[in-house]
Amino acid sequence: MKRSILLLFVVMFAVSAQAGVSLTTTGNSDGMSRYYRTAGWSPYTSYSEGNITDTVLNGQKDQSYPDYWAYVPVLEFNMSDYNGTAAEITAATLNVYMPTAGSGTIGVKYAGEADGVIDYDSRSGTKIAEFNAATTVGWYTLDVTDQIKEAVENSYGWVGFVIDPDSYGDQVNVAAYESGNGASIMVVPEPATMLLLGIGGLATVRRKKAV
Known part of the structure; x- marks a missing residue:
């Protein structure tokens, strides 16, 4: 009996x-540099792959033309790391880092299914949250439970998120890293499901002992 109680304690621990x-994630070096021309020959937006380790999202107005550069972190996560079902997920959080205060608003977009490769098509998404660049410094945590459940239900291989300024004139700084610690998503399974698996293992041990 004491051995069973001890084993159950170990399982619960x-x-x-x-x-x-x-x-x-695909790494800290993933993202896009967005170039936005508001006047001149014609307004347009272009993208190129950048390096988030060396670059932050920094809206800068060109002195010659009313143009803006903005670095857009694109975060893609491998869903194969989670082996449970959508129903077993109690919470999922996205964590990104903001090194310094800025101005304006930062939008967080859900890009849905991804392929683990950052390219032109990685830029799109639906805004699911926003935060104030002037007051948010340090790690920013966002609830993405619904989005991760959707990814599991639809058997996505990868899931994507985009960190994007609402205005290209805003002076903002966002990075998805701090001292080498990249942006992350933490998925928390249902404790009861994990405990039942543990109790099942305990029952197996007791049956073997009885035999």
Whole structure:
């Protein structure tokens, strides 16, 4: 009996220790540099792949033309790291880092299914949240439970998010890293499901002992 209680305690400790699953991202060097021309020959927007480790989202007005550069972090996460069902997810959070205060508003977009490759088509998405660049410094945590559940239900191989300024004239700085720690998504499975798996293992041990 004492051995069973001790084993159950060990199982419960293991369940509590495995608080969540961190999804693998494509890396800290993924993102796009967006060039937006508001006047001149014709307004347009172009994209090129950039490096988020060395570059931050920094809206800068060109002195010669009313143009703006903006670095747009594109974050894609590998859904194969999570092996459970959508119903078993109790929470999922996206974490990005803002090194310095700026001005204006930062939008967070959900890009849906992705392929793990950052390219022109990675830019789009539906805004799911925004935060004030002037008051948000440090790690910013966003609830993305619904989006991750959708990704699991639809068997997405990768899921994408885009960090984008609402206005290209805003002076903002956003990075998806801090001292080498990249943006992350943490998926928290339902504790009851994990505990049942643990109790099932305990029952198996007891049956073997009885035999």
